Amino acid sequence: MPTGKKILITGATGLVARTAAEALGERNEVWCLGRFRDPEVERHLRERGIRTWRWDMAGDADGFDGVPDDFTHVLHAAVERGSGDFEEVVAVNSVATGRLMAHCRGAEAFLFVSTSALYAPRAPDHRHTEADPLGTESAWLPTYPVGKLAAEGAVRALAVTLGLPTTIARLNVAYGPHGHGGLPVILHKMMLAGEPIAVPRTGQEYCSPLHTDDIARQLPRLWAAADTPATVVNWGGDEVVGVRDLMSHVSRLTGVPVDFAPGDVTRGVVAFDVTRRRNLAGPCETSWREGVRQVLAAHFPGMVKPYP
Ligand code: NDP
Numbered sequence: 001m002p003t004g005k006k007i008l009i010t011g012a013t014g015l016v017a018r019t020a021a022e023a024l025g026e027r028n029e030v031w032c033l034g035r036f037r038d039p040e041v042e043r044h045l046r047e048r049g050i051r052t053w054r055w056d057m058a059g060d061a062d063g064f065d066g067v068p069d070d071f072t073h074v075l076h077a078a079v080e081r082g083s084g085d086f087e088e089v090v091a092v093n094s095v096a097t098g099r100l101m102a103h104c105r106g107a108e109a110f111l112f113v114s115t116s117a118l119y120a121p122r123a124p125d126h127r128h129t130e131a132d133p134l135g136t137e138s139a140w141l142p143t144y145p146v147g148k149l150a151a152e153g154a155v156r157a158l159a160v161t162l163g164l165p166t167t168i169a170r171l172n173v174a175y176g177p178h179g180h181g182g183l184p185v186i187l188h189k190m191m192l193a194g195e196p197i198a199v200p201r202t203g204q205e206y207c208s209p210l211h212t213d214d215i216a217r218q219l220p221r222l223w224a225a226a227d228t229p230a231t232v233v234n235w236g237g238d239e240v241v242g243v244r245d246l247m248s249h250v251s252r253l254t255g256v257p258v259d260f261a262p263g264d265v266t267r268g269v270v271a272f273d274v275t276r277r278r279n280l281a282g283p284c285e286t287s288w289r290e291g292v293r294q295v296l297a298a299h300f301p302g303m304v305k306p307y308p
Helices: 015-025 039-047 086-103 143-162 183-192 212-224 243-254 275-281 288-299
Strands: 006-010 029-034 051-054 073-076 109-115 166-171 197-200 231-235 260-263
Touching (some): 015 039, 015 212, 183 243, 197 243, 231 275
Parallel strands (some): 006 029, 166 231, 197 260
16 A cells, blocks of 8 residues: 555546545545545545545636645546436546646646546457457447546546546446445345346356455556556456345345346346456455355345345
8 A cells, every 4th residue: 555645536536536545644645536425435534634625527718726736646537427428427527627637737646537438339248358349339328438438538538638647447346335235235225125137038148247445456456557648457356246136135135035037138248358467566455255245244234144
């Protein structure tokens, strides 16, 4: 973990960045920017000595009046996923990201959290490399990959024009104790509501889940890999896991039955070839079975059965 750095984080109230923000806050000056729609989360961050600052990506002004510009490291995880307005999602994510990079142009490293959702679909068990074809179709959230790909363009442009060393980390399925918890928690809530889990008509789709503890551990090494032009890396876990296998494991742990509904529209997760990430950031430390058990216990206290 870095020490004595000055770090700006966006998206720290969400699932992905909060664990990293809290870990970094122990030995660094950390500023978290966001709307803080949940005041409890802001209170928790401030109790840990983290500074919070109101910043709305969709604001008219850049929102950095009063924010220092001498940060050494930036983690940009905030996202507007959108609810149908493509124009808005592209503009908000690209412009806010550009303004943030311009404000932090003197940093040693800027990391933009992108997504596995911008890879074009291949065979369900295909392990995508960073060179695989991109595509922006998403049945479950059409604006999301479009906004992320547009923001990646802004990030690449500003990395080069500002000379700001940058990493674009395309994140796979993240899961952890904070925020919405990630795919296993979201789908478990559906199971509790008696809703089926969509799966392909044959076989299953695969992902490369990554616990937020591993995200926090690997972040400094991905900052160290920042470069101009931007370094692009698939940020997924070491294990490839089928969604049927994942949710069957969840069902065994909680005793809540899972109903799989084969169909044409699924979540559209993808599996990663994580060779580049392992070379840059080393191996993961949390296995998916134990990680999912811990995360379910955090989100659904008392529901998780002890191991026999
Ligand atoms: P969450 O939905 O949990 O959190 C979203 C974050 O974005 C919140 O901290 C929110 O802060 C912030 N935010 C949203 N709108 C604005 C705005 N207008 N201005 C300022 N801040 C805003 O997201 P995750 O933690 O799940 O995702 C974090 C990043 O990781 C995103 O970039 C996402 O695309 C990426 N990712 C996530 C994956 C996952 O499995 N979760 C998989 C792949 C990529 P607040 O509401 O307090 O302002």
